Amino acid sequence: MTPTIATIMNHRSVRHFTEQAITAANLEQILNCALAASTSSFIQCSSIIRVSSSDSREKLAQFAGGQPYVASAAEFLVFCADFNRHRQIHPDAQLGFTEQTLIGAVDTALMGQNALLAAESLGLGGVFIGGIRNNPQQVSELLDLPQHVLPLFGLCIGYPAREPEQKPRLPLNIVLHQDKYQALDFEEVAAYDQHILEYYAARSSNSKQVTWSQQITATLSKESRPFMKEFLQRQGFSEK
């Protein structure tokens, strides 16, 4: 196992941080790792907002649905798809295509994962905050995001105050398909559900009694941020 694979396989989302700051040199390495990611057709359509203002951090923690670590982490970065940069260079740029939303989301996530892994390799921990999409309009106003900039997710990073357990993922047999898409093997799902039930029961904090199937059934019985389509279009994305 290479050190990089060890870093990747050791991932767990960290939500409790010590007060130790991240040095400027380490932060710069993390950010440069973000930049090193692949970019579709060299379009480079991502921006990162580093939020240091404690007032803004408190507001973002609330906008994200009450996630206090957004305020308390040493660093909080907001990753955005950004075609406004291109519009400034080329005012007649053809924007608003659904495809550009996909490019923006994929490329920006590649950057985010590089940043998180770089941080983890430095002994830091972190967690992605999709919760900023609970209130994308308020987040955009707070960060002065213009049209054609889409806040996708935040990333908290800092020194871990606790080492959480690793949450077991769906087994490879379920996620991987050979040549053609294969129907779900319900026996595999049942075995995984049992595994998750045992994981939650044994977990050192926030133990509960639920399977993965029950969790996703509850999640998908509700609407999923139904305002997002309108927000995207208002922001100049996925209009066509």
Added chain:
Amino acid sequence: MTPTIATIMNHRSVRHFTEQAITAANLEQILNCALAASTSSFIQCSSIIRVSSSDSREKLAQFAGGQPYVASAAEFLVFCADFNRHRQIHPDAQLGFTEQTLIGAVDTALMGQNALLAAESLGLGGVFIGGIRNNPQQVSELLDLPQHVLPLFGLCIGYPAREPEQKPRLPLNIVLHQDKYQALDFEEVAAYDQHILEYYAARSSNSKQVTWSQQITATLSKESRPFMKEFLQRQGFSEK
């Protein structure tokens, strides 16, 4: 610099591969690294199609706009957002939300980046293939993708036959914003354009004379896969 950061910073897209196969053990490590990525609210909405059939690989190379390395790479993986798994478990799942397209694209890209970095750390090289979105309907039919499965990108991996130069990225000053979104510094862009002009002129293969601003101006003067909105909706994504 940690070994993980060294791997990340050493990235270059590799499109020429030797005929050496990837061992089953290495491939399994790469795929397990993909699984280890973060997942929004534990939704786990990604599938990976490993395409080994040489007939399918040839077709995918054509669907991707004529990219021969899709056929010649040791491995080709198609990364998909997948809510069909959830629908099989929970037939009444509320699907088709634009937000779910974002979750799918972000989470699947996190997995893809883990897979690429794991491969790179093993001495392999790779390149993401957004070009499969040139013909998403044909790709979906070839791979038997049902509704609620969205092919996002491919990943070629194999042993590099050449070591391409690294393509310089936009400088951190342009991509990073402090607390609020900042307007573009056109002097920084001009300096970067000059840097890219020199990079392309000096490049050992496929040298050309173009700046980044000229490239993105040409790209964004055209429509960007204008069929994507309709395809997504047909596939059960971003309907609402």
